[in-house]
Amino acid sequence: MTGDTPGAEAILELDDVTVTFTAGPPLRRIRLDAMRHVSLSVAKGETLGLVGESGSGKTTTSRVALGLHRPTSGAVRFDGRPFPRRRRELAGRMQAVLQHPHWSLNPRMRVGQSVAEPLAVLGRPVGDLVTEMLGHVGLEESFAARYPHELSGGQRQRVSIARALVTRPDFIVFDEAVSALDVSVQVQILNLVKDLQAEYGFSALFISHDLGAVRYVADRIAVMRSGEVVETADTATFYTAPAHEYSQRLLEAL
Amino acid sequence: MKRLDRLSLGGLACLLVLVVFALGSLAGAGGDPDAIVGPRLRPPGPGWWLGTDNLGRSMLPRVMEGVGTTLLLSSIAVLVTAAVSATFGIIAGYRGGYLNELVMRLVEVLYSFPAIVLAILVAAVLGPGQVAALASIVLATIPLMTRLVRAAAVAVSQRDYVTSAVISGARLPRVLGRHVLPNVAGTIAVQGTYALSVGIAVEGGLSFLGFGVQPPQASLGVLIQRGGTYMIAAPWLILGPGVVLVVAILAINVVGDGLRDQLEPRETRSLT
Numbered sequence: 349m350t351g352d353t354p355g356a357e358a359i360l361e362l363d364d365v366t367v368t369f370t371a372g373p374p375l376r377r378i379r380l381d382a383m384r385h386v387s388l389s390v391a392k393g394e395t396l397g398l399v400g401e402s403g404s405g406k407t408t409t410s411r412v413a414l415g416l417h418r419p420t421s422g423a424v425r426f427d428g429r430p431f432p433r434r435r436r437e438l439a440g441r442m443q444a445v446l447q448h449p450h451w452s453l454n455p456r457m458r459v460g461q462s463v464a465e466p467l468a469v470l471g472r473p474v475g476d477l478v479t480e481m482l483g484h485v486g487l488e489e490s491f492a493a494r495y496p497h498e499l500s501g502g503q504r505q506r507v508s509i510a511r512a513l514v515t516r517p518d519f520i521v522f523d524e525a526v527s528a529l530d531v532s533v534q535v536q537i538l539n540l541v542k543d544l545q546a547e548y549g550f551s552a553l554f555i556s557h558d559l560g561a562v563r564y565v566a567d568r569i570a571v572m573r574s575g576e577v578v579e580t581a582d583t584a585t586f587y588t589a590p591a592h593e594y595s596q597r598l599l600e601a602l
Numbered sequence: 603m604k605r606l607d608r609l610s611l612g613g614l615a616c617l618l619v620l621v622v623f624a625l626g627s628l629a630g631a632g633g634d635p636d637a638i639v640g641p642r643l644r645p646p647g648p649g650w651w652l653g654t655d656n657l658g659r660s661m662l663p664r665v666m667e668g669v670g671t672t673l674l675l676s677s678i679a680v681l682v683t684a685a686v687s688a689t690f691g692i693i694a695g696y697r698g699g700y701l702n703e704l705v706m707r708l709v710e711v712l713y714s715f716p717a718i719v720l721a722i723l724v725a726a727v728l729g730p731g732q733v734a735a736l737a738s739i740v741l742a743t744i745p746l747m748t749r750l751v752r753a754a755a756v757a758v759s760q761r762d763y764v765t766s767a768v769i770s771g772a773r774l775p776r777v778l779g780r781h782v783l784p785n786v787a788g789t790i791a792v793q794g795t796y797a798l799s800v801g802i803a804v805e806g807g808l809s810f811l812g813f814g815v816q817p818p819q820a821s822l823g824v825l826i827q828r829g830g831t832y833m834i835a836a837p838w839l840i841l842g843p844g845v846v847l848v849v850a851i852l853a854i855n856v857v858g859d860g861l862r863d864q865l866e867p868r869e870t871r872s873l874t
């Protein structure tokens with residue numbers, strides 16, 4: 349079955365979530381289930397790795413988890429409560445580090461403005477937080493005045509992480525956050541994520557098609573295939589003795 | 603920031619000269635456009651460097667005034683177009699759905715009329731004059747600008763920084779104002795220059811037909827229309843304003859190309 353960790357308090361729970369997209373003209377409308385009866389939970393302080401091939405529904409799952417997409421059926425709970433109708437009520441408590449380093453930062457905003465934005469949105473004072481956050485992700489203070497095109501891909505993802513952390517969220521989604529980076533830079537960023545998690549204690553949903561990267565950061569792994577979660581297991585168990593035939597195939601390909 | 607290339611700089615210089623020309627006319631340089639200074643229909647010579655018209659007025663101040671009228675009218679119209687197209691293009695592109703459908707259908711209907719037909723219809727409704735010319739330019743340039751701004755806004759809306767802002771709880775005005783607008787501004791600027799040249803052409807055409815700017819006020823269209831009457835006897839009457847019109851349109855397009863080369867690669871860079 350899908351994996352609830354009994355005992356541990358969950359920050360995020362998806363309960364029997366289905367998302368159906370419709371496309372095409374009326375009458376010949378195509379229906380596609382991007383998520384089918386997905387149940388997942390992320391415990392406080394835990395990192396859940398979500399793997400699966402392209403199109404399996406990982407990003408859709410993250411969009412539902414972030415409240416960007418309302419499920420067609422099923423329930424989402426954040427910190428034990430049903431998702432509020434207005435997702436702004438949860439602003440600052442959940443953040444995301446997204447896929448593409450090139451588009452993760454607004455090219456017309458200075459790095460410092462980007463990092464400060466989540467605070468500005470909430471009307472919170474910025475103070476020295478930008479400098480502090482940049483320091484935490486290993487960037488000097490001077491980066492605040494730069495524009496994204498003056499940064500490398502790895503530096504940009506560090507800035508994205510700083511921006512995600514600035515409101516001290518309970519929950520962060522990493523959607524293919526390191527996939528576009530060089531392997532050596534990937535390792536640096538993954539280490540950074542682990543260190544910051546130890547310090548800040550946020551929970552994370554770490555999405556990737558790269559099983560190696562997920563293994564590095566995740567406490568548990570969920571495997572998706574065509575919209576369904578086919579297996580959930582502890583990382584150690586998953587990589588040594590995958591239960592589902594599809595997981596075995598994924599691991600063999602590694 | 604990269605600099606404009608030489609050709610565009612040349613275009614920009616031409617435009618500046620025309621603007622100085624137009625401003626000079628306001629300051630009275632070149633003489634009184636309405637004063638009769640000599641015999642009628644004289645070829646260019648001392649005292650009347652672009653010749654005299656059928657009333658004996660010097661063409662030089664008249665062309666200067668005409669350039670000013672045409673540029674001012676077109677520029678105001680393009681600013682209106684830019685404001686309207688940016689608003690609707692950005693909202694339609696970001697929001698999608700029914701609003702998007704509605705805006706795009708309206709724009710398509712407008713687009714299906716040739717500019718000059720549209721202009722004549724407008725003149726018929728509003729009556730000939732500057733307001734009709736202005737409205738015509740706006741209606742003629744809105745469709746293309748709105749479409750292109752919308753297309754750019756659709757692309758920008760899907761970028762991760764917009765999603766991140768929404769996740770952070772940013773409200774619509776912030777998302778559109780801070781994230782979408784600045785990243786489609788390049789498209790607006792480039793299309794604005796092209797729209798300006800369309801505007802000059804529409805003003806010329808409409809005034810030429812007698813539906814736009816009304817004499818005695820001079821505009822390039824008015825002067826060309828008047829000049830056409832004496833094309834054989836006094837070709838300089840049409841040559842002066844005609845050349846200025848062509849130069850203005852060429853210069854603006856060249857500047858537009860330069861702006862596009864400078865701004866758009868960044869706007870439309872593919873996801874590599």
Ligand SMILES: Nc1ncnc2c1ncn2[C@@H]1O[C@H](COP(=O)(O)OP(=O)(O)OP(=O)(O)O)[C@@H](O)[C@H]1O
Nearest residue numbers: 369370371382401402403404405406407408409557
């Ligand atoms: N807005 C949408 N409209 C229609 N179909 C969609 C939409 N978003 C996603 N889909 C479809 O839902 C399915 C799951 O997409 P999703 O982006 O969640 O996959 P993914 O696992 O994140 O893939 P990848 O690894 O390529 O990022 C795909 O078949 C996709 O085409």
Ligand SMILES: [Mg+2]
Nearest residue numbers: 406407408523
């Ligand atoms: Mg995805």
